[in-house]
Amino acid sequence: MVSISSLKHLRIPFSLFLMPVFFFALALTSNHNESRILWVFIALHLFLYPSSNGYNSYFDKDEESIGGLKNPPKVTKDLYWLSLIFFLTALIIGASINFSFALMLFIYGAVSMAYSHPSVRIKKYPWLSWFIAGFFQGYFTFAMTYAGISNLQWEVLYKPHVLIPGLLTSLMLWGNYPLTQVYQHGEDARRGDRTLSLVLGIKGTFLFSAIAFMLTGAAFAWFFLNRNQTQILWVYLAAMTPIMIYFLIWFNFIRLNPTKYANYNWAMGMNYFSALSLNAFFIYYFFENTQILQALGY
Structure with a gap:
């Protein structure tokens, strides 16, 4: 019985934070198919990500706040099996599209499991875990989504039109990822997990993310200008403005009292601002870049 x-530990609503990668891939995919778009979305956001959340929660056994759960309940044995059932369901959906997409789902899931499993526990290595999380949730997921929606094979992973925007999504995540750890220093330290945020310290985490955000903004500006999409660039900057204002306000409070303001509520607020703004922007970019509305007469 579940x-x-x-x-709760599946944290399905938490998938909202990774949706910008899906919509960015959708915006740049030329081979649209309504059925594949729907099934790729379901495989990722309703099964693969929740499976990863549940599996990692089972081995972490967090007692303090985690992403999407301010007061996480104690884990039970059925969570382990439920996470595997969700993973298997994602693979079955993936296989219905093509073998390469299913294999990409499997690789993502296996790496995610290694993140928290005690026999590997990538999470305890600060720079490695930071790189792997951003790489797989960014570039790899972008390429995987692109391949699934377009019904393509492995070669899509190294195509420049996938590689470049995929790495842009990793840049976004590499900047934000340490901020998601900034309120978990106590529990991470007790478990022996030396996360990047723990190594950098609270103020160091914010300085690191500020630099990463500037690099990400410059990289996206180059991307849109290189595609002669100046109007899109202005909309992107407008979408980033509330995120940066929130970050700077939070950073200012952190400078005054790091211990008080490096908490769950501020971190989740940053995540929600980022997710809502970026999802809105990439959905807009999808309609503009594909000109679907124009084709429908709007």
Whole structure:
């Protein structure tokens, strides 16, 4: 029997934070198919990501706040099996599209499991875990989404038109990822997990993310200007403005009292601002870049 605790630990609403990668890939995909778009979305956001959340929660056994759960309930054995069932379901959906897409889903899931499994526990290595999380949730997921929606094979991974925007999504995540760890220093230290945020310190985390955000903004500006999409660039900058204002306000409070303001509520607020703004922007970019609305007469 599946417990309420296990359903909570799947953290399905948390998939909202990774949706910008999906919509960015969708915006740049030329071979649109309504059925594949729907099934790729379901495989990723309703099964693969929740499976990863649940599996990692089972081995972390967090007692303090985690992403999407301010007061996480105690994990139970059924969470382990539920996460594997969700993973298997994602693979079955992937296989219905093509073998390469299913294999990409498997690789993502296996790396995610290694992140928290005690026999590997990538999470305890600060720079390695930071790189792997940003690489797989960014570039690899972008390429995987692109391949699934377009029904393409492995070669899509190294095509420049996928590689470049895919790495842009990794840049976004590499900047934001340490901020998601900034309120978990105590529990991470007790478990022996030396996360990047723990190594950098609270103020160091914010300085690191500020530099990463500037590099990300410059990289996206280059990307849109290189495609002669000046108007899109202005919309992108407008979408980033509320995120940067929130970050700077939070950073100012951190400078005054790091311990008080490096907390769950501020971190989740940053995530929600980022997700809502970036999802809105990439959905807009999808309509503009594909000219679907124009084709429909709007």
